[in-house]
Amino acid sequence: ITIPLLLHRLGTYRTVVITVATYTLSIAVAAFVPVVGLFIAIQGVMGWGNAGTRVGRNAELMKIVPKPIIGRVNSFFSAYNYAMRLVLIGAFASVINRVRPSLMLMLTGVLLVVALIGVLASRSLFSETAALPPTDRAPEPAPGK
Secondary structure, eight states: OHHHHHHHHHOHHHHHHHHHHHHHHHHHHHTTOOOHHHHHHHHHHHHHHHHHHHHHHHHHHHHHSOGGGHHHHHHHHHHHHHHHHHHHHHHHHHHTTTSOHHHHHHHHHHHHHHHHHHHHHTHHHHHHHHTSOOOOSOOOOOTTO
């Protein structure tokens, strides 16, 4: 309910920055919270940040990518997401026996800060694509085909 409102009022870029920052902050806080009720509340905030980031990213992709290739672009991002998850889960699972889980959450927080810096650095991409005309039409076929 809140993400479409944010997208409408703040735009895609600001919404993505807010949701990525919220997710990053909630991961960092979750590493230090020993209270179960508060930990569960933080997980709810984390879910909101994660969902908002995905919705914002998909909304921007729908604006930028031409309809004839949106499936391939979406498939690429899904495959990249899945591969990154496999690598991180595998790495964390192999290390978790030797370190505390809170240390792993802090490491995840560091990775998310790097991702947030990437989002902030991509501001020029958002402003450039805002000026592009919508690409609803499929490209014309080549002559003779």
